[in-house]
Amino acid sequence: MGDKPIWEQIGSSFVQHYYQLFDTDRTQLGAIYIDASCLTWEGQQFQGKAAIVEKLSSLPFQKIQHSITAQDHQPTPDSCILSMVVGQLKADDDQVLGFHQTFLLKSFQGAWVCTNEVFRLALHNV
Numbered sequence: 001m002g003d004k005p006i007w008e009q010i011g012s013s014f015v016q017h018y019y020q021l022f023d024t025d026r027t028q029l030g031a032i033y034i035d036a037s038c039l040t041w042e043g044q045q046f047q048g049k050a051a052i053v054e055k056l057s058s059l060p061f062q063k064i065q066h067s068i069t070a071q072d073h074q075p076t077p078d079s080c081i082l083s084m085v086v087g088q089l090k091a092d093d094d095q096v097l098g099f100h101q102t103f104l105l106k107s108f109q110g111a112w113v114c115t116n117e118v119f120r121l122a123l124h125n126v
Helices: 004-026 026-032 051-058
Strands: 033-041 044-047 064-075 081-091 096-108 111-121
Touching: 004 026, 004 064, 004 096, 004 111, 026 033, 026 051, 026 111, 033 051, 033 081, 044 051
Parallel strands: 033 111
Antiparallel strands: 033 044, 064 081, 081 096, 096 111
8 A cells, every 4th residue: 555645545445434333333433423514315414523423323234344446645735635436335235336436535643534524325317
């Protein structure tokens, strides 16, 4: 990983950590947010660490597994990292759905936190 730019290393590590927590214990995700963080989940907006963790913890499935197809990371002019993830998820009923998710990461008190996040299932009307 040492040959990648630092923002790619940080972004990739964050994505791996996020989905590991999401897939095993969503209640632990609070550590990656701050009180000013915002989440848009399928068009619904949530602000603040507590509201975000409550939303993610209340999602209507017991098991979930994410499979990452691609991830891209960019540095921003204000020293943040923009990360976009595309992949598939498999929930309780074993239905596989495509998704895309975007994170804005910021260094905060010595750690990287998610200040903004947008999630959408990749559903299409055929």
